[in-house]
Amino acid sequence: MDLHLGDIVEMRKTHPCGSSRWEILRTGMDFRLRCLGCGRLVLLPRTKVEKSIKRVLSRGEGTPVT
Numbered sequence: 917m918d919l920h921l922g923d924i925v926e927m928r929k930t931h932p933c934g935s936s937r938w939e940i941l942r943t944g945m946d947f948r949l950r951c952l953g954c955g956r957l958v959l960l961p962r963t964k965v966e967k968s969i970k971r972v973l974s975r976g977e978g979t980p981v982t
């Protein structure tokens with residue numbers, strides 16, 4: 917999966933705050949994500965993030981969604 921810094925993604929499960937939208941802050945072996953509902957930061961392994969993403973809502977850095 918091709919994910920970049922600044923991408924906004926929708927996850928399959930909702931966060932306890934009720935939001936399912938997350939912003940990608942760091943990529944690599946682990947991903948740092950920020951919940952767009954409450955601002956909570958989490959660090960998750962790449963495999964878990966790639967399985968949990970439902971769709972990419974917008975691309976960071978001006979890259980169009982394809």
